[in-house]
Amino acid sequence: MDAPDAIILHGLCQRFGAHEALTGIDATIRRGAITGLAGPDGAGKTTLLRLLAGLLQASDGAVRVEGLDPIADGDALRALIGYMPQQFGLYEDLTVQENLELYADLRGVVGERRRHSFERLLAFTDLARFTPRPAGKLSGGMKQKLGLACALLGEPRVLLLDEPSVGVDPISRRELWKMVGELAADGMTVLWSTSYLDEAERCDQVLLMNAGQLAYAGAPGELIRRMEGRSVQLRGIAGNRRQTLRRALRQPQVLDGVIQGQALRLVLRQAGQPPELAALQAGPDAHFTVVPPRLEDAFIELLGGGPGGDSALAERMPPAQLPAGVDPDAVIRAKQLTRRFGDFVAADNIDFQVRRGEIYGLLGPNGAGKSTTFKMLCGLLRPSAGEASVMGIDLKRSASRARRQLGYMAQKFALYGNLSVAHNLGFFSGIYGLSGQARRDTVAEMVRVFALAPYLNMLAGALPLGFKQRLALACALMHRPPLLFLDEPTSGVDPITRREFWTHINGLVDKGVTVMVTTHFMDEAEYCDRIGLVYRGRLIASGTPDQLKRQAAGPEEEIAMEEAFIRLVAANDRAGAGI
Template sequence: MSAAERPRDTAELVHLKDVTKRFGEAKPALDTISASIRGSEITGLVGPDGAGKTTLIRLMTGLMLPEGGTVKVLGFEPRDGSAAIQASIGYMPQRFGLYEDLSVQENLDLYADLRGLPKSERAATFDELLTFTDLKRFTGRLAGRLSGGMKQKLGLACALLKKPRLLLLDEPGVGVDPISRRDLWKMVENLTAEGIGVVWSTAYLDEAEACDRVLLMNEGKLLFSGEPKDLTGQVKDRVFRLTGVSGRRRQLLAKLLDEDGVIDGVIQGEAIRLVTATGHDGVFAAATNANVSPTEPRFEDAFVDMLGGGPGGRSRLAEAQQPLTGKDDKPVIVANGLTKRFGDFTAADDITFDIPRGQIFGLLGPNGAGKSTTFKMLCGLLKPTSGEGRVAGFDLRRDAAQARNRLGYMAQKFSLYGDLSVAQNLDFFAGVYGLSGQRKRERTQLMTSIFDLQSRLAMSAKDLPLGLKQRLALACAVMHEPEALFLDEPTSGVDPITRREFWTHINGLVEKGVTVLVTTHFMDEAEYCDRISLIYRGRSIALGTPDELKARSSNADNPDPTMEDAFIALVQASQERIAA
């Protein structure tokens, strides 16, 4: 059921007036927030990590009190009515809040006890929720062994054990593949049809477009409150698509981003997408041979415009990189029949591809599909059961140490040493990668300058904001000018401007001949890839350029599919072939 077709209940469930919250001497986590949340609607609480989303949700649960202003939830103020609030809401925290060493059924039993669900109602309630979340087949599986999407479904089931009037979901889509995210959205839309008000917190700006209303936050401030189309409309007639680009897209994008009047730009397969300031007269001078046509704006276009635009096209990191383009034309990364078994379970089966120098190659797939296993085998972190992996000409079985010295690795989770300072992390990784003396000092100073870390050198890495943690992780990964760069979901949770900054660096490095292997759940980031391998149930089910994969899923009902549409269609087609 679409948002327009759902029944409307105009009752206000949450009232926020000039809400302020501060932790210590830092700037406010919430700065005079005023908004309302209504029943039968999905309200998107949208913004990057550190925007204040989790703090605001905790105020609504009664787990935390505001420093100033008014919070009313279902008519109760948290200061006096937290118990009444908590009895009437469902809450799914950002981090998996269930017990990983208990089974699916044992978690349901435990939360039924905690929520006071009468034993006479449990069988019917469990059956309804297990059917709703499609977890009936997995009641005996330990929660810790569920995929990311299945964990989120179990968390949602536990939050719904007693039908709430208000459901608070704190970033349920983080780290979840597009298929699982779409399943979660369908479930939540069904709940609003029953009159339940839903708050869906997210850093994925494409999810904002599916909400009835949006509260857009950044650095503790509320930037926008209203229907998504009202914000997106602010960049109407200012978004363009360039096709038929001659030459290398990344070089052209870098030039365009430094043109006066260009607010933002990204690569979209073989095309380039641009947001302009007030029109396009003179803006496209650098794209003399491209076809320029208007295209529909996205929520993220409007958000980047509201923040003042992207970081431009210059990458100091790429400018400092020694060119690798003059080397031999052999593939830099090779996977030849890579297979990994854990007992009777095959996590990756006969994965084969190669990546030429100066290309970006994407590994995509649902949670648990085998892409992380493949990624780790090619990094030398996991020994394959069979098959061969090579990096920069070195066999990962026989010459793992030499191969690792030619690659840089940025892990999905913050992989540096949290108890060491920023300076100590830079110094440590420079040593690990074999840098010493003057060369070590020069590269460390360069990374400090490029990633704006000077004022944070004495801070413990674990205390950095997420965006700076990711900058530090990338700085350490490229300290030794690697030939190959392995990036495992490098921008998850960071703000759009930091994401643009990362991709400006990556695109610039690729132009210097660096080869990149990346995994991501952001389908717009997959568009940056030269080629993609889609992994499902341990096997590669599709290999090609982004545009080729989209073309394979095109049909009469959807002649111009997005990358997310292609992802879902190709996985579903594979499921049908397996079932047949």
Template sequence: MSVPGPLIQIDQLSKRFDKGALAALDSVTAHVNAGEVTGLVGPDGAGKTTLLRLIAGLLVPSTGKITVNGLDPVTDSGAVHRIVSYMPQRFGLYEDLSVQENLTLYADLRSVLGSDREEAFERLLGFTGLAPFTNRLAGALSGGMKQKLGLACALIKKPDLLLLDEPSVGVDPISRRELWRMVYELVDQGIGVVWSTAYLDEAEQCARVLLLNEGALLYAGSPQDLTDRVAGRTYQIRHIDTDRREVLSEATKLATVIDGVIQGSRVRLVMAEGADPPNLAPLNAGLAAEISQIPPRFEDAFMDLIGGGFRATSPFADREDSAAHTMNQVVEARALTRRFGDFTAADKISFEVGRGEIFGLIGPNGAGKSTTFKMLCGLLQPSEGSARVVGLDLQNAPSKARGRIGYMAQKFSLYGDLSVQQNLDFFAGVYGLTGKSRKDAISQMIETFGFADRLDVNAMGLPLGYKQRLALACAVMHDPDVLFLDEPTSGVDPRTRREFWTHINAMVANGVTIMVTTHFLDEAEYCDRMALIYRSKMIASGSPDELKDRARASGMMDPTLEDAFIALVEQSDREREAA
């Protein structure tokens, strides 16, 4: 039975895990309504998961109070657990159990029995599209299918409140849209949903947002109301006939520019309140360049709220090492194929990547892009075809080729129990640096990224921005010709993402080649070219604008890169069915 008023009421809520430590949540007051999606928005470490666990009764507040449908999650925990379903960030699945076995386990845990159980299984398998995969192990599912199974397990008993902790991290755009469709079907049934996310574009799909940063609530209300605060202050520079990365760098040095990002061949800017758009001549955008006003996004308003984007010049911009990277074709994939038994994960994929180019691999979960990526950086042997880096065949000269490669894995691949200094020492050894060159490289990374006062801090204790800097330092200290980036900014806040790409753009200017995989297609806009992998094949390639043009040709007026991604995949499916 529901009670009058908000579904969740939060009053002056704080949570500290250690005495004297910074609060994970600090005096948060907010509410959540039934029958709508409330976005819990903010970067890693903002306090989103802590708040969800407090709502679910899994943590006890330090101070303040929460009620869920009039119930206290601490003193009325049993009643709260009966009306709340919680889907944790890491799926909460048992990967060595099948889809059906996971559903059966959750039905047992929630005491769903008899005909109610059978009805729930049939309804949820149809709702998620998992009916054909009931015997498949959860560990063998793609990221999107895991998320759907996690959602099904959370819904085994219909709740009043559904808590979703970053359900779209690591999920491709198609699966992400499917998840949103399913969630809005639940909202139509009167269920209240709290959707936690680090992706600010998802905030625009919520009825209300709670915007957290470092444990503090920065904003609560309609996403459109916050977006409207920067109306008339967002611009796009088009028809740039020089280096768009250089134009962005020059623009963000202006005091009147709050934020700037690359969008394909264009540059998007957010201006300070009352400021006129910049004069293009000093930005060296070319004679054909023009600037025009465009509608604002929620992310523009967020950047304005926190005081703007990353402004400093990257230390890599001052390094004069471009002469070390002179080969024209740095990465070559020739009919790359990889089979696992009877299954072909990558099928005859071919492309070349030039010096100082950013090349992206995009595609749905399970499409084959990660397999291709691993073959190109020497982590996986091809079944057929060849992969070459700076002219070296990864099969015939793997150690030499790997010495010319830098690799930054998702979640940064750092050793959390080692200090900053120990991580730098370890990775210097991994990349074969010895003697004076090793000492000089480590000293340069310490100076470049400002680690001097944190050398004794364990990596797991670093703020997220420093973790990312350390991971990048470990990947580039040996001055690689090509840097492989695997989902490099997953879950990080927009300002940290901008800092990261400032460093990458500076490295590219010095001749370093970048290979990147990402599901976050705003990030893919930084690529010069990309390959779209689907059903193990490369179905499209080109610049971000060229892929958008292909979607525009099919009837879309002004498609985003995500729109183009989905349109090209759907077109491939139609052609496959016709064949």
């Protein structure tokens, strides 16, 4: 009979020069279960997965996967594990079918077994109709499904997944989770690395890591129960919820806090001891309601609390000023905005306006048309029809003039990976027209605000993900733009880094900066003042986060933003099918 534990770690250490990436890790991972591997950027998650896959040799300690040493028994182990790396490990210029064939060759899957594996995996991932398509042309969700299919060739007993849902919309995330759940139900051992604590909460067990050490190992429910009574919502807020959050996070009773639509979600240091309502200046109808705790609440507590609500960046920024004559109610304007690629209509008659000092979220499944819309509105893609303008500038006529007045943070890391952090800061300050002492002062300020000093000589491409995002935001803000475009700005980063990022954004918005953001992370969508949901090229729903949740919910039902997203898309499908 097989032992109950598929993976055993004892005293595991990994050093890279003087850096201790893993320190004394002791853990066991059950066979036939989904184990979540969570932690902030740089916690050691990817290093641990590489050790298990035999891609690194441990500095000290022991690793056993199905009783085998990943280095000494590497040939035998490779037949037993499937590994899906964090970076897209497929060949974008090869088709879906060609990628499967290549990985089958590498795994020694031949003959009738090969044919049967392809049929089973293509049906399992619903990719059979896409076999002739180049992998680089797939949507984010389909790329992840193909990566999973390739990792499953050879029918491994252990599946290692490194951030499989980064950049994937809520519908595709749910499909991916369902597929992995079926694999675990059939006896496969799954180790799922993630920055999304709602995913880790679904796992059978969880390993929470921080700074190379294991902070917790066990069932997520046990850790969540420790937080009973300490998670509350502040409802009935009058006035600016961003400023109310800032005041709440200054209170000694509050460990952490985020925006949830028109409410705030706070984590208290002690159950039953919320801050005084008067100190929050939230209005006469403001009140606390206890809500169920989440794994993310416990995770934040393990790390000592959130980053606070005051932005050093926003404090140093002067109020954003619009050019003379610009309508503050239409800083961004789309009117019957349309983009065609041949016969394919990627964006179809999209209409909306964004006001000064507003956060407008553009949501939608992978391939829905939101990125196309986003690129037209920041002057990177010319509309086929309709109107697009920012700050009164027609993007069909003067796209380059508009781009000089806005800040843009791309979905993919858009900086120069082979240049140092210092050289990137210098380059972007120069192209935005800064020179002399003003340029030096601005660069120094960004280095200080984003804590980049230890990384100035490091190549930008080698930065941890959270610091890549900090550098990208710093470069986008060099010229103090009144308008900021953020394309999935926190994809894959941990909750602490995400809060830090939104603290800066909230502070900038209160200074009058207008923000358009795309995101697949629905808790992040709660920060938006209004949301436009794009599906199949059309705007199918629009309103505040709370309005969209009410539109999707049943009577007397409270649902999360992710559930609202999925229901609104499904309702649109049913309406299109005449159901």
